[in-house]
Amino acid sequence: MNVIGSLYFYVCAAVAIAGAIATVTARNPIRGAVSLLVMVVSIAGLFLALSAEFLAAIQLIVYAGAIVVLFLFVIMILGESSSSVHDKKRIVSRTLAAALLGAVSLGAIVLVVGVSTPLQAPRIRAGFGGIDAIGRALFSDWVVPFELSSALLMVAVLGAVAIAKGDIKRPLESAATTPGSASEEQP
Amino acid sequence: MMSLSETIWAVVKILIMVGFLFNVGGLLTWLDRRQSAMIQDRIGPNRAVIKVFGIEFRLGGLLHPLADGVKFFFKEDFIPPRGDKLLFAVAPILVMAPVLALIAVIPFGDKLCVDDLWRTTDTGSLLFPAVPRYGSCLIPVARGGIAAIDLQVASLNVGILYVFALAGQGIVGAALAGWSSDNKFSLLGALRAASQMVSYEVTIGMSLVGALMIYGSVRMGDMVRWQGDHAWGIFIQPLAFFMFFMAAVAESKRIPFDLPEAESELVSGYFTEYSGMKFGMFYFAEYMEVVTSSMLLVTIFLGGWQLPFLHRDGLTIDIGTWRALQLPMNHLTVTAIQVCTFFGKVLFLCWIQCFVRWSLPRFRYDQLMKLCWRILLPLSLANILVTGVVYLLLDHAGPVLGNTLQMIGDLTQAVVAIAITYFVLSIVIGLIRPTRRTSWVVGSTAKLAQRFGGTPRSPRMQA
Amino acid sequence: MLSTYAPMFMIIAIATLIAGLFYTFATVLGPKNPTPEKMMPFECGSDSVGSRGVKLSVKFYLTAILFVVFDIEAVFVYPWAIQFRQLGWFGLASMIGFLSVVAIALVYVWRKGALEWES
Numbered sequence: 001m002n003v004i005g006s007l008y009f010y011v012c013a014a015v016a017i018a019g020a021i022a023t024v025t026a027r028n029p030i031r032g033a034v035s036l037l038v039m040v041v042s043i044a045g046l047f048l049a050l051s052a053e054f055l056a057a058i059q060l061i062v063y064a065g066a067i068v069v070l071f072l073f074v075i076m077i078l079g080e081s082s083s084s085v086h087d088k089k090r091i092v093s094r095t096l097a098a099a100l101l102g103a104v105s106l107g108a109i110v111l112v113v114g115v116s117t118p119l120q121a122p123r124i125r126a127g128f129g130g131i132d133a134i135g136r137a138l139f140s141d142w143v144v145p146f147e148l149s150s151a152l153l154m155v156a157v158l159g160a161v162a163i164a165k166g167d168i169k170r171p172l173e174s175a176a177t178t179p180g181s182a183s184e185e186q187p
Numbered sequence: 188m189m190s191l192s193e194t195i196w197a198v199v200k201i202l203i204m205v206g207f208l209f210n211v212g213g214l215l216t217w218l219d220r221r222q223s224a225m226i227q228d229r230i231g232p233n234r235a236v237i238k239v240f241g242i243e244f245r246l247g248g249l250l251h252p253l254a255d256g257v258k259f260f261f262k263e264d265f266i267p268p269r270g271d272k273l274l275f276a277v278a279p280i281l282v283m284a285p286v287l288a289l290i291a292v293i294p295f296g297d298k299l300c301v302d303d304l305w306r307t308t309d310t311g312s313l314l315f316p317a318v319p320r321y322g323s324c325l326i327p328v329a330r331g332g333i334a335a336i337d338l339q340v341a342s343l344n345v346g347i348l349y350v351f352a353l354a355g356q357g358i359v360g361a362a363l364a365g366w367s368s369d370n371k372f373s374l375l376g377a378l379r380a381a382s383q384m385v386s387y388e389v390t391i392g393m394s395l396v397g398a399l400m401i402y403g404s405v406r407m408g409d410m411v412r413w414q415g416d417h418a419w420g421i422f423i424q425p426l427a428f429f430m431f432f433m434a435a436v437a438e439s440k441r442i443p444f445d446l447p448e449a450e451s452e453l454v455s456g457y458f459t460e461y462s463g464m465k466f467g468m469f470y471f472a473e474y475m476e477v478v479t480s481s482m483l484l485v486t487i488f489l490g491g492w493q494l495p496f497l498h499r500d501g502l503t504i505d506i507g508t509w510r511a512l513q514l515p516m517n518h519l520t521v522t523a524i525q526v527c528t529f530f531g532k533v534l535f536l537c538w539i540q541c542f543v544r545w546s547l548p549r550f551r552y553d554q555l556m557k558l559c560w561r562i563l564l565p566l567s568l569a570n571i572l573v574t575g576v577v578y579l580l581l582d583h584a585g586p587v588l589g590n591t592l593q594m595i596g597d598l599t600q601a602v603v604a605i606a607i608t609y610f611v612l613s614i615v616i617g618l619i620r621p622t623r624r625t626s627w628v629v630g631s632t633a634k635l636a637q638r639f640g641g642t643p644r645s646p647r648m649q650a
Numbered sequence: 651m652l653s654t655y656a657p658m659f660m661i662i663a664i665a666t667l668i669a670g671l672f673y674t675f676a677t678v679l680g681p682k683n684p685t686p687e688k689m690m691p692f693e694c695g696s697d698s699v700g701s702r703g704v705k706l707s708v709k710f711y712l713t714a715i716l717f718v719v720f721d722i723e724a725v726f727v728y729p730w731a732i733q734f735r736q737l738g739w740f741g742l743a744s745m746i747g748f749l750s751v752v753a754i755a756l757v758y759v760w761r762k763g764a765l766e767w768e769s
């Protein structure tokens with residue numbers, strides 16, 4: 001890998017990690033969502049470096065375009081109540097859990113790097129990672145998983161409807177309920 | 188690494204596309220006001236004036252966009268004190284930048300062979316060679332020729348998916364603008380904008396599938412070439428064209444889909460709290476979106492840079508197997524015509540969009556969502572199904588039908604050729620013919636009333 | 651490998667630069683003269699009442715979920731559409747199977763009234 005290539009990788013990786021850290025540490029939920037967006041975009045950049053062009057585009061369309069927008073929606077709908085109440089009670093257990101998880105994944109990485117021989121990056125064929133290659137693979141070897149994934153999508157919709165069940169018939173927009181006037185809002 | 192010539196070409200192509208986008212975006216702000224004035228029988232913007240040696244130039248109000256731009260920069264800057272200042276700054280950039288960047292994959296001409304544009308012979312005279320219709324340049328790369336240059340900024344394999352990937356970021360920008368403004372109306376506008384844009388993005392995506400099935404490629408250059416060889420996308424996927432058009436207008440949030448910024452309900456929607464050029468960025472991004480959506484429509488459905496019967500090697504009129512006319516042309520002329528054709532078609536569609544904007548009233552919110560989820564989405568799914576079945580049936584039908592189809596395709600090209608000729612002629616005639624200005628809206632109403640014996644209030648109303 | 655994408659990075663950089671410059675110039679060149687009235691959120695001239703939040707229908711959330719679902723569906727449909735000519739009837743059948751399941755989800759949401767925005 002040439003100098004520019006490695007530089008590109010390190011920049012993308014650093015931004016991705018910084019975005020991830022900002023996502024979990026942000027006090028303001030919207031800023032958290034934006035940090036997630038930053039992370040997702042830099043991961044798409046990493047995909048691009050692996051010439052997985054289609055995957056990079058999908059990363060942007062699905063994660064940056066859809067998932068982050070969904071998060072923004074939910075945060076906006078919840079309004080001010082979505083701001084997390086900063087609880088200090090569980091800070092010890094949280095730190096412990098994070099440290100444990102980090103140690104395990106670090107151990108796994110060390111194990112993998114130590115055991116396996118250095119990877120010789122295989123020379124990729126023309127059209128690798130393109131939309132044609134993905135399509136051919138998806139509809140020859142992976143038809144059954146593909147069909148099953150539709151059920152997953154359906155379950156997602158059913159779950160969302162189940163969550164929203166009672167509130168579907170409510171009007172689109174109404175003034176915010178302040179604690180004092182909450183009772184007036186009930187139909 | 189890129190070589191020097193590649194870098195220069197990339198910069199030139201970016202300058203062409205971004206320059207076009209900027210200038211036409213600015214022009215559209217003028218056209219929009221001028222067109223609305225014509226439609227509503229007003230004069231429209233005509234006050235901006237520039238004085239050169241004591242002579243005043245008004246240029247039909249063309250200076251207004253310029254004056255607006257300058258004014259925007261010097262307007263008072265305002266940042267809501269209780270809002271989120273960082274996100275308030277990020278939002279307009281996140282709205283404007285993707286619109287500029289997503290034109291990277293739109294081709295504005297066929298492959299350009301730099302070597303074959305002109306050549307000096309031994310005697311010193313200029314020679315304009317022609318290139319073959321298929322295949323690339325006269326001198327192949329192996330024998331020292333320069334590789335053909337794609338007339339698009341970045342020829343990515345993902346093609347149209349790159350456009351979708353970037354367009355999605357604009358939604359985030361709109362949502363952030365509303366959230367960080369510390370204003371109820373902004374928040375409502377942002378939510379409306381986001382939910383409208385995500386809904387119509389589904390329609391945009393699904394309506395395109397039928398066209399992609401037929402073109403067999405997501406690369407936009409391939410789509411245009413297919414349309415040149417067979418028939419324009421609008422004839423093959425008429426339903427998809429109209430659905431895509433509708434969804435594209437909805438994506439740009441203009442009338443009749445301007446609910447996120449409905450003035451009578453939400454002040455200015457998600458950018459209410461923005462002032463000066465920061466507001467201008469949203470406003471300008473909207474106009475540039477009109478241009479980019481026109482570019483997409485032209486490329487996918489209206490043959491891109493193609494003119495009927497004009498191929499890389501010149502004008503060849505084939506109807507089925509009958510050759511009506513063959514006129515070889517050199518590469519320079521063909522390329523110039525094709526690039527002008529692309530930009531001309533884009534301008535035409537921009538004008539159509541302005542016309543739509545001033546002809547239709549605003550939808551209600553429920554109508555908007557109903558149109559998307561309950562009409563357009565099922566229709567686009569049905570479109571995929573029908574396209575699939577019809578294509579496979581025709582594919583198995585044999586050579587006779589294939590020839591007939593090619594004949595029909597050539598006929599549609601002929602229809603387009605006639606339509607374009609008629610349109611261009613009528614524009615020229617309209618420009619030449621002297622116009623007599625009458626205030627015909629008031630006059631015609633009165634005339635109409637008189638023809639039907641006057642109105643009940645004034646039976647003998649005079650025209 | 652990355653040099654293929656260099657023009658794309660260039661145009662993205664230029665676009666961001668242009669947008670950034672617009673914002674910077676607007677901030678630098680514009681005068682600032684804040685008054686208490688001016689700093690209030692503009693709500694058609696009347697004073698802002700209550701908290702900033704607005705109680706919103708859960709339908710917006712359902713729209714977002716539907717969007718995610720159909721976006722992911724589109725991700726599967728595009729590679730299929732490109733390969734459609736090679737896949738033939740088999741491909742069409744498998745896509746109809748996939749789409750019909752998602753269509754059932756759409757019909758379910760429809761019947762549950764989440765696509766009725768008339769209220």
